[in-house]
Amino acid sequence: MSNAPTLQSLLTEAMTQAPGLSRHVLNAIQDELDSRPKHFHLLDGWRRMRARFANDFETALLPLLQASARGEDPLQRKLDDINSLSLVDDRQALQDVAVAHVIHAVEEHARAELHQLGNVFAALRGTARALKNENPVRPALFAQALLVALSSVEMEPQARYELMQAASQPMASGMLRLYSALCAQLRAADLSQMVASHAARVDPDAELRLALARRSTQPATLDGLARRVHEHNTRPAPLGHATAATGVAAGAATPVFRAGHGPDLLSRLYDQILADPRLLPPLKALLARLQVAVVRLARSDANLLHKQDHPTWGLLNRVAAHGMAFERADDERLQSFLRFIEGEVQGLIDVAVPSAALFQQALSRVEAHLSSQAQQRSERSAQALGALERETLREPWRKLLHEQLAAQTTEAPLGPKLRRFMNTAWVEVIVQAMVLHGRESDQAMMRIEWVDQLLESLHDTPDERSRQRLRQRLPGLIEGLRSGCDAIALPEAQRESVLQELMLQHGRLLRGMSALPEAAKPIEASPRGPNSRELSPEELLQRLLIERESEMSTQWAHTRVNRGHLPTVPVQLYDQGDSPEARSAVGAWLDGLHIGGWYHLFVQSSWLTAQVAWISESGQFFLFVGQDPDQRHSLTRAALERLLTHGLITALDENSLVQRAVDTLMQDLDDAV
Known part of the structure; x- marks a missing residue:
């Protein structure tokens, strides 16, 4: 036309x-x-x-x-640049909630x-x-x-x-x-x-049954399903009732499941798992092969049909959740994952009498594989984001270190130039090492330990043996000072004046004198209270590493991952205001984020599917990598909390493969009553 x-x-x-x-x-x-x-x-x-x-x-x-x-x-x-990263913070997440x-x-x-x-x-x-x-x-x-x-x-x-x-x-x-x-x-x-x-190819009856099954306030459990099957199969039919199609006489159980409900329940459950429309064909075929090992396990493990946290179901859920993150069966990353899983499945099939422990070991290897793959995909981006996070901590770290170094050196025999150097330049040396390499990196710890070495070198040397030990330490101590000054590009004039003063103090010690003349010794600090005490060097070093709360960046970035439909995200307790229960539920959910897990989240007007590839040391920054490796989404914890409380993020396996099968079978039983 x-x-x-x-x-x-x-x-x-x-x-x-x-x-x-x-x-x-x-x-x-x-x-x-x-x-x-x-x-x-x-x-x-x-x-x-x-x-x-x-x-x-x-x-x-x-x-x-x-x-x-x-x-x-x-x-x-x-x-344009794989290292170009910025953060979705609470302000941007609030905009995304409004757009949604x-x-x-x-x-x-x-x-x-x-x-x-x-x-x-x-x-x-x-x-x-x-x-x-x-x-x-x-x-x-x-x-x-x-x-x-x-x-x-x-x-x-x-x-x-x-x-x-x-x-x-x-x-x-x-x-x-x-x-x-x-x-x-x-x-x-x-x-x-x-x-x-071109109507959506969805089985409306299956969707309706699943929706009806979820109307209850508590999700169905595998143990509850097993009990319902047993009750259903032993319940007598109404007097005079017979089922023509099966020839069941009056008084017999309605045969939705056979009387020997264990094997039949497992068969029906597995059939329902394989019928899940979200499973791509190659993933479905792989899980079908695994059924052989599951059936063998059921013969010796009574817990399989009663415990939903059984490692067997955990393995199925984890494999399915990862596989459902891909939209095309020919995706090379999915194919690579299937090749890895094929080896695990074959190993379970080859065992004549498998055990729950074997399934747990396979699940652990799958988790380790997914975590390793996610970290490899994000290695360069994670380094950049880690540096970005640590840069936001520079000022809190600087303030904390200044306070702690000042307290640690209050009564130390430091000359005026050296004391000023310790409370200013050396604070910057430690902070710079933390920002560049990490809070507990070897480089940062080396700069912190140098403080102890310096203070120890200024102790009195009453005998020749102690003076000899001091002579042996001095070259390394001076080299550490010069190296730290180089790290922050401290001008030569400033470092030389400090070195001159330090050498004068060490010269006094090597002649058997105190580091400072009597008149130049620091005045003892007045008591801080009846119950106060001086901290030990070990305690002071621990306090040096205390991390202040991060300042959230106001930058943000996003690349879109194509999604065919919006997932249903259960808000549950998360949106119940500022109640203790809501805070606890939100905190528990965020603490459950793990590297390698796939999530649906709403960012900049679109739903996307992305994998957690990196979590910062503080747990305040998260890097998500999309189906395209160049699609990277870095979010703060506050932004994720905002999305969660508005139902705009969910774990791909939050409504697990096995749970969906249990819900549907439970609804089948309700329909048969």
């Missing part, structure tokens, strides 16, 4: 609709703010940006639509229209199925333009977040009008068959 819509014509129509959309959103936001007292505190900021809103919105939106028309991903960011709120409102308002448009765009591109991130007019583009338009004046992050929330419904109603206009073109061209042919 000559007048049938094309990808280009639909995008051109969307661009044509942009001015009308911007005016609608402008007026609707004003009405929303005027009509609700809770928004009155936002009016001042809104008035300052109102006159330029429409222009700013269109200026931000049109380049995104034009990029879509060129076949590019308008939200994708490329990193707008996207959700639009999707809820225009669900049917988005379904039609997604299928048509997939058909026009020749894609097998519709993917949200491949819709060139998806809500994320418009939400990003809205964020830009609402950022034209300076506002507190929380106020801008609330303004985005207030704008979400006006945006949703405007987007419904735009999407409806595009769908009208589809109906006029009679493209209903195209829409139907």
Whole structure:
């Protein structure tokens, strides 16, 4: 049909609709703010940006639509340098939460229209199925333009977040009008068959059963499923009841599972595991081969069908979670992982009588392999991010070291130049080593230990033996001082004056005198309190290494990983305000982040799939590496906490393969009652 819509014509129509959309959103936001007292505190900021809103919105939106028309991903960011890293902090995470709120409102308002448009765009591109991130007019583009338009004046992050929330419904109603206009073109061209042919290939019955199974407040357990099967198989049927299809007489159990429920339960459970639509075919085939070893184990291990934390199910969940991070079966990294797992599976199959310990050992090797692979992928980036993190700690470390060195040297026999050097330049020497190499690196520890060596060298030498030991130490001590000065490029004049004073003090000691003349000795510090005591050198060194809370960087970066659908993220306790239970739940979840684990998270208007590749020493910085090794996402702990409390991050294995199978089978039992 000559007048049938094309990808280009639909995008051109969307661009044509942009001015009308911007005016609608402008007026609707004003009405929303005027009509609700809770928004009155936002009016001042809104008035300052109102006159330029429409222009700013269109200026931000049109380049995104034009990029879509060129076949590019308008939200994708490329990193030119693999070592170019910045951080998504709490401020940026709050913006991402606001964008996600707008996207959700639009999707809820225009669900049917988005379904039609997604299928048509997939058909026009020749894609097998519709993917949200491949819709060139998806809500994320418009939400990003809205964020830009609402950022034209300076506002507190929380106020801008609330303004985005207030704008979400006006945006949703405007987007419904735009999407409806595009769908009208589809109906006029009679493209209903195209829409139907690219519907998402999802088993609605399976999805419904799984959704029903999750309505309970507590998830089903494997032990609970085993008990239900036993109760179901031993429950007498109503009087006079018989099952024609199976010939079961009145009073017999309804045969959803056979009476010998152990082997049958395992078979049904494994069948349900292999039926999971998220498993790619090669991964499904590998797990099918593993069933031989699982069946053998079940004959000797009664715990297998009663404990969900059994290492057998842990192995299946870990393998499936990693495999589900990939969208294509021919991905070389997936193929490499499958080759590794093939060896583990074959080893379990070859054992005539496998044990839980063997499965635990295989699981440990898989965890170690995934962790090693993740670290290799991120090695260069992790080094850069580690240095970036430590740079943010420079000032807290400097302050702490200054305090501790001052306390440690208060009563030490130091000349005035040497004392000033220790409390200023040598603090910088230690801090520089910590920033460049790590807080507990050999280089940093060497600079810290030099302090002890210096103070020990200034002790009195009452006999020739002690003076001989001092002579032997002096070359290394002086070399350590010069090396430290070189590390911070201390001017020659400053270091020489310190060296001269130090040599004079050591000269006195070698002549059997004290390091300082009696008149120059430091005045003893007054007592600090009735219960106070001087810290030992070991205690002082420990305090030198205490880490202050990190200052979160305000920079951020993101590259997009294509996702076909939004995952369902259970918020649970995480959004329950500032209660102790919520804080505990959030802390426990964040502490559970581990290298090698895959996660879904929402960053800069898109869901992405990424693997934890590095966690900082302080646990405050995290590096995620996407499916493309060049896609790196560095986030602070505060940013992850913000995403978690709004349901915008979830572990790929949080709703495990085995748990989904148990939930579905439990629902089957409920349906059979």
